[in-house]
Amino acid sequence: MGLRLGGIGFGAAFTSALRFLIPAVQAQDRAATISAVYVVAYLGFSIPVILVGQLPALLGLIPAIARYASATFALAIISLIGQFRQHRTKR
Numbered sequence: 533m534g535l536r537l538g539g540i541g542f543g544a545a546f547t548s549a550l551r552f553l554i555p556a557v558q559a560q561d562r563a564a565t566i567s568a569v570y571v572v573a574y575l576g577f578s579i580p581v582i583l584v585g586q587l588p589a590l591l592g593l594i595p596a597i598a599r600y601a602s603a604t605f606a607l608a609i610i611s612l613i614g615q616f617r618q619h620r621t622k623r
Contacts (some may be wrong), residue, residue: 533576537601537604537605537608539570539613540608541604541605541608541611542573542576542577542610544608544611545573545607545608545611546569546573548611548614548615548618549569549573550566550569551615551618552618553565553566553569554566558560575610580600580603580604584596584597584599584600587600588601
């Protein structure tokens with residue numbers, strides 16, 4: 533379940549970032565900008581997983597997973613709302 537929620541959140545945030553940035557960047561700067569987005573996206577996806585790997589020692593496995601899933605779900609909802617609002621204003 534957490535993997536699915538993480539994928540939804542990551543996909544929504546990544547798609548939203550590209551939709552926002554690509555039209556705003558000059559053609560000659562797009563490759564560098566998209567590369568930077570990929571770096572930030574992969575760091576944003578990997579660092580929380582590394583940190584949550586350390587949480588079971590402090591909280592226990594189930595509470596660590598529950599907190600990670602809850603945070604991922606909240607961020608996914610925020611990202612989806614942002615995408616919906618952005619899409620709605622373009623109409």
